[in-house]
Amino acid sequence: MATYYLETPISEEAVRRLKVRDTVYLSGEMFTARDSAHRRALEYVAEGKKIAIDMKGKALFHCGPLVKANGTYRIISAGPTTSTRMEMFEDEFIEKFGVRVVIGKGGMGLRTTEACKRFGAVYCAFTGGAGAQAGEAITRVKSVEWLDLGMPEALWILEIKEFGPLTVAIDSYGTNLYVDVAKQVEKNKEQIYNSI
Amino acid sequence: MLDDIIEDTVVNLLRLAVTELPRDVVQTIRAAFEQESNEVARDQLNAIIKNFQMAESTSTPLCQDTGTIIFYIEVGDKFPLFKILPKVFSTATKRATKIVPLRPNAVHPFTGRNSGDNTGRYIPYLNWEIVSGDTLQITAFPKGGGSENMCAVKMLNPGLGIKGIKRFVVDAVIEAGGKPCPPVFLGIGIGGGADISLKLAKKALLRPLDIPHKEADVAKLEKELLTLTNMTGIGPMGLGGDTTVLGVFVEYAHRHPASLPVGIAFQCWAARKASARILSDGHVDFLTHNVKGG
Structure with missing residues (x-):
């Protein structure tokens, strides 16, 4: 359980150093995307349309932030949303955009785990509900795209400083902490049933 | 005026609910942290505790998902202003969305359009109970x-x-x-x-x-x-x-x-709720949170 301080853009070499249960604090650039933004980004790729930001080596945050707009944008609270909703898009997203760190909550499945292994990426858990703490580590809103999707669903491009603590939950070697926990829970279930 | 007092109280309840966990929830989470033996789990609980402390001290919503806005209302059969009450909850929700702020979370299921102010068809959702007496008890229950x-x-x-x-x-x-x-x-x-x-x-x-x-x-x-x-x-x-x-x-x-x-x-662990009792003379008691000058 080592602790790492990483800065974007993150190299493949740096990301391959991370192992499940490690702690990461991230600085640099991160962008948010939920279901709709994932779908649109992949549609743009399919149609050959250009996306305004370069995501290579950056961090993708499954988050619909609470933002105060007052001439400029300020992030008030920005915890993670449930990542499984993005499972259907994520392997292609990692492949097409070269994202190195995916941040969310609740874990992701086999397809994402495979993509992390193949393309050199990790999935990190940020404590669900810890939105105020996340907001503190977001130093600036650099820009926002696709506001027509609504505040939570838009693509927010954020400057971050020591954003964390993040727990590496899927590493680039095919280890998925959620799968390990699920196996243990399945074992415990028999014992629970017996004591009912 | 009593209707203004009710509206202000509802705005206050929404702010309290999303920024400050009730004492009993705080104590329960702290006790769980003391007893937890798993190292990753302790880190998570520690982040949760740090987060609600920060939210409370800066009056910031502790989670960005400030929920679907739900109220539980116990209204006395002799409480005045019965007729205008439903409208007050809607007006107060719109105000709280701007000033707390709350994340706009009311989306039309067919068009996908976000109303932008946390109100819409049946939303905020009001659970009514008519009791005897002349008081009004309100619980704000934003649900993630x-x-x-x-x-x-x-x-x-x-x-x-x-x-x-x-x-x-x-x-x-x-x-x-x-x-x-x-x-x-x-x-x-x-x-x-x-x-x-x-x-x-x-x-x-x-x-x-x-x-x-x-x-x-x-x-x-x-x-x-x-x-x-x-x-x-x-x-x-x-x-x-x-x-x-x-x-x-x-x-x-x-x-x-x-x-x-x-x-x-x-x-979720962010078990947000805030209650107050309003007397027909306009006196307000906050039941779940300590409110200065409340």
């Missing part, structure tokens, strides 16, 4: 989407009995895994009917944590379900650990001979 997505209802075969209920609850908690932001609180509604069981389940979450059900058998079931669900090892955020469920609240209604409905309401 992640935990709501894990709610479940099942019409059990009555032959399965209490054992069947326990198994259904354990299965639901395992199925939910890390998705509802554990450690969670569980509201369990038994009997009545499909809709009634879920209504009871959600309302059960309003009960203070240190008060078990007043019937000994039900209180015993609550304790047992707490032990059983914590044996799963799911842990905070599903990353493994001893702390999966922080509290279980059971409510029941009589059931049809052919049915045994069980509703389960999941509430």
